[in-house]
Amino acid sequence: MTLRLYNTMTRQVEPFTTLDPGRVSLYTCGPTVYNYAHIGNFRTFLFEDVLRRWLEASGYEVFHVMNLTDVDDKTIKGALATGAQLRDHVQPFIDAFHEDRRYLRLLDAHAYPRATDFIAPMIALVEDLLGKGIAYRGDDGSVYFAIGRFPAYGRLSRLDTRELKAGAGGRVSTDEYAKEDARDFVLWKAAREDDERVGAAWDAPFGRGRPGWHLECSAMALDLVGTRYGRDVLDIHAGGVDLIFPHHEDEIAQSCAHTGEPDFARVWMHGEFLTMAGTKMSKRFGNILTARDLREEHVEASAVRMLFATTHYRQKLDFTDEALASAREGTRRLGEFDARMSQATEATTGAFDPLALVLDDEFTAAMDDDLNTSQALAALFEAARAGNRALDAGDGPTAAFRSAWTRATTVLQVLPNSGRFAVAVEAAGESTWTEQSPDDPTAQFAWANWWAAQRLAARQARDFAESDRIRSLLDRHGWEVRDNRDGTAMVQRK
Ligand SMILES: [Zn+2]
Structure with missing residues (x-):
């Protein structure tokens, strides 16, 4: 096809x-x-x-x-x-x-x-x-x-x-x-x-x-x-x-x-249009109208992308707090599997072999069908479910599976920032946020991500006092900052 x-x-x-x-x-x-x-x-x-x-x-x-x-x-x-x-x-x-x-x-x-x-x-x-x-x-x-x-x-x-x-x-x-x-x-x-x-x-x-x-x-x-x-x-x-x-x-x-x-x-x-007609604005998300509002509310990009991917681009989509919350839950599930799989030892064969074929075929068929992203998402979730079972049974992910998984998640961008910090930090622009402590893990990622971007900008401007200040701020909130050749990586202490 x-x-x-x-x-x-x-x-x-x-x-x-x-x-x-x-x-x-x-x-x-x-x-x-x-x-x-x-x-x-x-x-x-x-x-x-x-x-x-x-x-x-x-x-x-x-x-x-x-x-x-x-x-x-x-x-x-x-x-x-x-x-x-x-x-x-x-x-x-x-x-x-x-x-x-x-x-x-x-x-x-x-x-x-x-x-x-x-x-x-x-x-x-x-x-x-x-x-x-x-x-x-x-x-x-x-x-x-x-x-x-x-x-x-x-x-x-x-x-x-x-x-x-x-x-x-x-x-x-x-x-x-x-x-x-x-x-x-x-x-x-x-x-x-x-x-x-x-x-x-x-x-x-x-x-x-x-x-x-x-x-x-x-x-x-x-x-x-x-x-x-x-x-x-x-x-x-x-x-x-x-x-x-x-x-x-x-x-x-x-x-x-x-x-x-x-x-x-x-x-x-x-x-098609995004509608907000059915939205009962909750206190949690307030009156979100612009992308800037989402950012300031610490909504992770992956959740927004997941929400939009659940509906075909030629159909109207109603933006609601409930839909956003469930999208966020979805990104968390995919993110957990992604982290688990990345840490697992790679295998040359086993249960992940057929899973790679299924994921690649179904994802490709869905996307080739006029960008049917909800079908494509379904293929990702199914791969995560089956992949978790295979990991439980002691199988290791094969290179083919990892590559099919990366291809699909790179297109849809529905993985949360955790575990992908170096990339996320490089992609983020400057920010004008004031210092504040977020309350949940997803918000924490977004928050730390933005501070890391600030720090990167400070380093590029050779403002090392500011860069050190941000490093210790992140450190106080449980984030260890590591600079390496490829950029900045951050690790959250357990
Ligand atoms: Zn035009």
Whole structure:
């Protein structure tokens, strides 16, 4: 069996093929950095991370680009309110996004282009569309895309013309009068005084202004993927379901009108919403809305990842305290087996041999089936159950089993931090936590992990007094810190 993925464009699960053998270009729409990212955004980013990890585990070379939208109405409004320049205003939110995603163990994309660094290719794209007569300058000085001159419009969202009109014209905005057709969308917004004040306006041959959101993704994807692979078409474009219309529909229109290719991406993938409707917020977890809240509540990344993996990415998922607690219990069970197996003496044959085959087959079949992570998790739990029985009977894990186990747990990232400290510490970013003592073992791991990251940063900055202070703080709480060639390892004293 080979990998099959659901393609929103065809509404079908299809065998996955690439433009070039063995390599995949993956573009995922990133956050608008006007605030801390909601965990709903991170559900999408985590689904994309599992996709990326599975592609890599399957042997593909993946080139992953995620954009950062740093210029739009919301970031400009925020900058105006604080009196800062746009780029300065959004920087803390960009830093926070990276901290959050490292905490949730999201692999680094190969590029995180900021829209304001890619104004030149955006201007070139608009010029090309103007030259082709598919874009026009409106009475208000903005440039619009003429949907009527792009017959393929609407293929992804499958909205007919009537619906599109109703959607776009539901409330009449000021630009309705500047457009030739109510459905047309803006490519380039003429500069207003507010834009100028925060440094969000650029000169262009068709008038000073700033890019529209949809234009940003088209220009950055074409520029980065084009440079890397010499292609005008992406292998996979992914995002949340709320981006299908109008964002991705408009990306397709601009990009295909520019390149002349029939498609902008061969596969379109969309993650469903995370709902919090059924949540009775308990005192323990409080009112968690952002990834930052989870971090500050000492919720382990593995528990969040386990919770999200229990539901298929194309199904709605309700985030509840109960679901999170049970996910945490699940990670603890897997973690216990992992620790037990790591300490056991390796065997060359025995009960673990067939277990390795079953785990590999079932995990692979599940993931190849449009990333069926709940099935894949079931295979992991079954392997842990059977593995515990084999250890009880005196069998030792074989190299094949350890490798199947590592492959599966590396893709899903559902093992708690304990026992994997050196890795976790390296992956963690800086933190701004204040000294406090956590109350349960899982929280302790997260807490110690963050202090270890602080200490690493202090060492890198050659602040050895701070590094020693953190070492003794950790020591007081039962953590022995060992520095070695591969990084920092921590051992919890019994
Ligand atoms: Zn986008």
